[in-house]
Amino acid sequence: MKNTINLICLLIFINSFSQEQKKNIYIFINQKPTLQIKNDTLNIQQFEINFDVKSSINPIHLTIDKSGNLIKNLTIKSSSNEIVKFKYENIKSNNIPLLINKKNIFNFLIYDEIVSQIKFKNFMNILNTFNVYIINAEYNSEEYFMAKKVNIEKYIGL
């Protein structure tokens, strides 16, 4: 009886621990970092996904002016500030990049599909439940990706 109780407690403990343990999500971004600060002891990079891009420009309406020349009529809403920034900070090797085997990557998203197909709020809610890593194209080998753990910074407008 005592063993059974101990087993149940252990299972509950393990279960609760496993729920707190976030899984990793890997974001593939082809773009270069928008900000890069680097010296011997410091490496800071900032990556950015701008959700405004996909809804920013409505179809162009073509017209012809009085002289017979082609005119593009553009209608553009202003920003809704749906921008997320990923900041990688490695100060004195406290956040060195990980080498991840492709086979071990289960949760991942690609920049193009994020920008074009995923809604900002949905994306932000999902990200909050994961440890977020950025995989930038320029550092990868055939079997391994270099993943950098990043902090999420939502843009606050003005």
Added chain:
Amino acid sequence: MISLVHISKTFSSFGKTIFINFINQIIMKTKTKIQKLLFVIVTAFLLFSCEKELYEDSIKKDYNGKTEILIGKEAEKVALRLKNILESRSTLDNGSLARTITLDIGTINYDEIVKIIDTYGKENYTFEIRYPIEDDKKFGNLILQEKDNYTTVKLIEYYMTDAFAQEYKLNYDLKQFQGNIKFIPIYTDNPCPDPELIVQIGNVPANCIGCGGGSNNNNNGNIPGGGTINPGGNNYSEPLIITITDGDTSQDSGEDNTDVPNWIIWNPPTFGKLSIDPITPTDPTTPEDPCPQTTEIGILYPVDKCSKTFLEHLDNTSRKWLYTHNEVHNDIMNYIKNSPNCDGANEFAKDAIDSFRNGGEVDFENKIIYDPTFMYTKTDCIHKKLKTNSNDFYYQMLSTFDNNTNYNLTFKVGNTPNGDWGITKGSSTTSNNYIITISQNIENGSNLMRTVTLCHELIHAYMLSTLESSGLITFDINGDPILNINCATGTNYNTINLNTLSISDRFVALLCALNQNGTLTQQWTHDLFNSANFDVNTYRQELENLIYNEYDWNNEDINFKNQAIIVFGSNWKHEIAKGVSWIGLENTQEYTTFINSYSTDIPKILYLTDIRNKISTANNNCL
């Protein structure tokens, strides 16, 4: 039978021919008639069309079938007759042939003339007098009376009591007039004497000074005034009718009638009669009185139509509040009266009353409403400091919302979407109101945060109002701007000399250049911060200069100051001013260029990339 049949056939054939010819003739005649008819119709149509076009502005408004408002060419004709009379008098008086008569009364306006034909067939025309010096308690009308080739011109001046003038300013309602009325003869060739009158308006007795008295057969040379005749504004209400009678049908001069009640009865057509009209219908069997003692004239009394509309549409609570706050009332009425855009002014005035009632303030000169949430905040304190220097960019931007534009501005402190430091919204309605909301977090932050947020949002409001007035943006129902521009495909917008363009074209060129470069995004309102819309500087540069020049650096928090000096050295004020001027513009290409220019200076770039947090520790006491 055969022959009969033949004859019959022959006749029938002959008859057919005649019948056909007859029918043809009828058809031909009918055709000709139809053609003629068509010609007449078309000609008539063309003539009437032309006539309509020619006399389109000679519209008469008809009240109660006996009162007309003459405007346009109809008014001009009557005004010309009056002018000729006054000019002939003037010529007699001073021997000159001046085209205008400059006497003491002021200007005679013929933009609207009230015409009334009284019961006795006398045509009375009422002109508005505009005095050189406005007086809230006095207004005047010039009356031109015409009948049987006789003409009389009189000036009637209405002097309100102080109490009534005060009441009148509140509601523009003349029905309960209290005060004096002065009749001044200017010209008459009518042998009939003027009646001596005792005046009563509505239920309230009023004094009448100089109301006739007989010996005024010809008042030439007795003119107390006159005026130039000019078309003027359209600020007068629908007319009231004033009925003048001495209550005596005899042809006495009136000197013996002092104990006989005489009346001026106000009969406003839109409100119904206020008093008993003593005029009895003319009996056709009764011989016409050659000198009738009764007539009716119209009154053009001063009322600002926009103000009247405002008061009429104001809810009872606001109206009652307004009537008990005389200073605010006067400010609002003066603002509406002087505003070029009636609808916009009414909207702004309503918002202003709401703000006042809730403890806010209104700057009528710059058309700025300070919401109660903004009043006496630290943000308000910073705003007051920033607007003191009239040479500065901040003051200049505020001034663009003055009475010469259709736009007005509201400052608030409150919640902003997504925790933004500040937000500026426009309006999709006719109110033309821009609302700047500063986040409560910024109100609780530092002076530097408040300064940069106020300046940044004011630039948005200033920029958007310019774009809106240029017709380049509209606002959606949420107050967010929607850009709409036309870009030519054959133009290289990157090489255009902006200084040769109008403001509107300059904005179009800048935005089309962004489009051509593939960088036109929803961040366009921030991209424009980096464009040279001014002769020399960008908005961002102006913002940097403003903060550098106006911010109170000397009283800055010592720890903040020391850290800034460690990073930037003696140039710390300039570097901080530059750094904070980029806050909010972080998503622009220019910011990336700016921040990466520090990539070799690690302390500076670390400071600048974290500047939002850094300035949160700056001084937060605004005194």
